[in-house]
Amino acid sequence: MLSPHEFTTLMLVRDASDQIEPDSAELRTLLERQLVIVELLPSGHRRLRTTLQGDTVLQAISRIH
Template structure:
């Protein structure tokens, strides 16, 4: 089960991936659960993006509301 902070980080990855601090602990958990992957940009920087599993989690969360 994800914590509220991890759910919030997952939603932030979807809405504003460029605004996420790459050192966020929640991001490590999402990477471990394969809900987020790191995308390599041409600039050499990495940006988090949702995986299909991450999208599924967010869709399930919306359905439960």
């Protein structure tokens, strides 16, 4: 089960990943649970992205509300 902060962080990764602190405990949890990955872009920059599993969690949440 994810905490409310982890759900919020997952939504931020999907919608505004540049606003996330890279060393947050919530982000580490999402990475460990494979709900988020770090992509290396051709420019050399890194970008956070939700995985298929992370997208599934977010879709399930949106159906509840």
